[in-house]
Amino acid sequence: MEGQCKATVFDRFHNYGCSRKAGYGPGGEYCKQHAREYLMEHGPVIKTMYKVYTDIWEGPEIIEVGIVDETDKLFYIKNTDQRYVDYSQKIIKDNTDKERLYETKEEALKAFMEGVIKDLESIERDLKKHKERFDWAIAKKEEINKNKEGGK
Numbered sequence: 806m807e808g809q810c811k812a813t814v815f816d817r818f819h820n821y822g823c824s825r826k827a828g829y830g831p832g833g834e835y836c837k838q839h840a841r842e843y844l845m846e847h848g849p850v851i852k853t854m855y856k857v858y859t860d861i862w863e864g865p866e867i868i869e870v871g872i873v874d875e876t877d878k879l880f881y882i883k884n885t886d887q888r889y890v891d892y893s894q895k896i897i898k899d900n901t902d903k904e905r906l907y908e909t910k911e912e913a914l915k916a917f918m919e920g921v922i923k924d925l926e927s928i929e930r931d932l933k934k935h936k937e938r939f940d941w942a943i944a945k946k947e948e949i950n951k952n953k954e955g956g957k
């Protein structure tokens with residue numbers, strides 16, 4: 806199908822029709838990029854996967870996502886977990902260490918548990934460091950107080 810992509814592009818002040826060539830998406834009415842965006846918003850989910858976040862500060866969590874398109878490196882996903890709709894509807898992420906996609910809930914759960922354990926270990930290390938610092942400060946305080954009394 807010939808013609809121009811039917812998507813509307815917005816910049817700060819204007820909106821205008823996309824000028825790229827159509828040929829992708831439903832009815833071949835979109836350019837490659839907009840076909841993908843259309844898929845991410847309206848597309849049928851071709852499979853469900855599980856995304857595991859193991860960020861130490863936000864804590865590990867599992868989010869169910871719908872894959873709408875898949876290439877060698879990228880998974881184009883649509884969030885099927887209602888709680889996170891705003892957050893990841895537009896997410897395009899490669900399958901990196903920090904945010905992994907798993908085929909099954911069992912794999913995701915395993916990774917999730919590993920994430921929890923890693924967090925625990927990291928927290929334990931921090932606690933130990935703080936404890937050492939705390940002990941040092943207490944000892945120092947006592948030493949200073951002793952010197953004060955001794956100096957009278």
Ligand SMILES: [Zn+2]
Nearest residue numbers: 810823836839
């Ligand atoms: Zn377009």
